[in-house]
Amino acid sequence: MVDFTLLMAVYANDNESFVRTAYDSVTVEQTLAPTKVVIVRDGPVVPGVAQWLDETEQDPRVTVIRFDHNQGLATALNTGLAQIDTEIVARADADDISLPDRFASQLPLIEAGYDIVGAAIAEFTDDPGTLVATRPVPTTQTAIERDARLETPFHHPTVVFRRSAVLAAGGYPNLPRMEDYPLWAAMLMNGARVANIDRVLVRYRVGAGAFDRRGGRALAKAEADVQRRFLAMGFTTRCQYLRNRLLRGPLYRYMPTRLRRFLYHAWEARKARRPRPTDHD
Numbered sequence: 001m002v003d004f005t006l007l008m009a010v011y012a013n014d015n016e017s018f019v020r021t022a023y024d025s026v027t028v029e030q031t032l033a034p035t036k037v038v039i040v041r042d043g044p045v046v047p048g049v050a051q052w053l054d055e056t057e058q059d060p061r062v063t064v065i066r067f068d069h070n071q072g073l074a075t076a077l078n079t080g081l082a083q084i085d086t087e088i089v090a091r092a093d094a095d096d097i098s099l100p101d102r103f104a105s106q107l108p109l110i111e112a113g114y115d116i117v118g119a120a121i122a123e124f125t126d127d128p129g130t131l132v133a134t135r136p137v138p139t140t141q142t143a144i145e146r147d148a149r150l151e152t153p154f155h156h157p158t159v160v161f162r163r164s165a166v167l168a169a170g171g172y173p174n175l176p177r178m179e180d181y182p183l184w185a186a187m188l189m190n191g192a193r194v195a196n197i198d199r200v201l202v203r204y205r206v207g208a209g210a211f212d213r214r215g216g217r218a219l220a221k222a223e224a225d226v227q228r229r230f231l232a233m234g235f236t237t238r239c240q241y242l243r244n245r246l247l248r249g250p251l252y253r254y255m256p257t258r259l260r261r262f263l264y265h266a267w268e269a270r271k272a273r274r275p276r277p278t279d280h281d
Contacts, residue, residue, distance in 0.1 A: 004088035006034040009076040016048030018095040026092045032104040037062040038080045043070030074172040074179040093157040095205045102201040106160045115165040115192040118154035119201035137196035156180040158202045177222040185235045
């Protein structure tokens with residue numbers, strides 16, 4: 001297997017216990033562990049996370065980059081990418097849990113020539129053993145390119161990608177709350193070869209109030225910015241733009257939380273029922 005680097009960012013709201021569990025899940029608990037690690041401290045963090053960073057930095061394979069002030073996820077990840085010297089990069093968030101065979105499952109596809117490989121996720125609130133929802137993914141090039149015109153085709157905390165392909169697409173755009181989706185769109189327009197593994201490889205922490213956070217003016221604005229970008233870059237047609245603004249904008253972001261939760265689960269259930277091919281095209 002080729003060398004690859006784990007890229008993670010931490011910030012003020014991260015919980016020490018969650019960070020330690022997440023980090024262990026993508027390093028010592030992996031059957032195929034990353035050869036290097038880059039962690040970006042995006043501004044001040046709680047004392048427990050600061051201590052964890054000091055401990056982790058003692059490992060010669062680990063590089064910690066520290067920002068004095070919070071600069072946002074896009075800047076943190078782009079700065080981390082600039083410090084990475086391996087072609088293959090694996091992303092992980094600081095509060096999710098990767099299953100032990102995650103990288104052993106994804107790296108063979110990367111070595112086979114794919115530029116980005118993601119996976120399905122299972123959501124949990126407090127107990128990682130009690131899952132509240134499973135979020136499937138399109139698996140083939142055709143399905144990913146089709147679905148990407150309506151919603152993000154990758155779960156960001158699951159991806160492994162080629163650094164050169166991400167940089168060629170311009171890296172992470174500075175669009176708060178929507179840093180990854182426009183990157184995947186730019187990569188697809190650049191001709192990236194893409195795939196997802198149709199299996200849960202990450203348990204994704206949603207926490208209490210997740211559906212409240214999926215609504216509101218800030219997210220509605222971010223969604224509108226992304227859709228305008230997609231139209232301008234030719235990623236979506238005018239009809240797709242209007243559809244997306246209706247379905248993903250105010251209609252979804254401003255509806256009551258209970259209705260948003262119902263529609264979200266109904267949509268994910270619908271995707272799970274769709275027949276999916278077993279081979280990547």
